[in-house]
Amino acid sequence: MVTEPVERARAVAAAIPDPELPVVTLGDLGILRDVRHTPDGGIEVLITPTYSGCPAMDAIRDDLRRALPGVTITTVLSPPWTTDWITEEGRRKLREHGISPPGRAVMVALTVRCPRCGSPRTRLVSRYSSTACKAHYVCRDCLEPFDHVKEI
Known part of the structure; x- marks a missing residue:
């Protein structure tokens, strides 16, 4: 299966700014869990909220739909997000801001x-x-x- 569209979608999704902390991206925060092919040949983006009930998740899903029309967006709750998933680049950006x-x-x-x-x-x-x-x-x-x- 061709992975190039998945890798392009991953790059686009990872670069989307967090709506509450726009100095960091979904990739920086580790909110972007995975991007993969669906059985029907589409693309699925898996995201995890920083905490259960995070109000920013609706905005994140909307931003993903605008940036990647037609993808399936799935929220994954287990295992739960941890601050360990924030990248070193994300930590640097937070400090700088x-x-x-x-x-x-x-x-x-x-x-x-x-x-x-x-x-x-x-x-x-x-x-x-x-x-x-x-x-x-x-x-x-x-x-x-x-x-x-x-x-x-």
């Missing part, structure tokens, strides 16, 4: 580092930020406020 990326699941996060100055001396301002998957912090050293992607 003032959003603290989550630590790796194997690490015990005792502090959240400031994405601007790197200081671990930060304070939680609110458990919820502009979206439910982020918390709001302020750095005690440079005094800059910033969002932090929650560990899930």
Whole structure:
């Protein structure tokens, strides 16, 4: 079976910006689970929400349908998304845009580092930020406020 259309569709889907964090793409966040042929010769895009009930999933599906007309979009819930699926490029982009990326699941996060100055001396301002998957912090050293992607 020819895989070129699948690889093209994967590249297009991976490059779609996340509607809540447009500095990163679906590929950067690991939301794009797979792209494959369907038994009838079509293309299926598999996506996973960052958490159950994520309101951005409707917008993500709409963006995928606009970018890839005619594809089947399937939401996959198991295994659940984890912050470990965020790529190094995604973590870099988050830091560069003032959003603290989550630590790796194997690490015990005792502090959240400031994405601007790197200081671990930060304070939680609110458990919820502009979206439910982020918390709001302020750095005690440079005094800059910033969002932090929650560990899930």
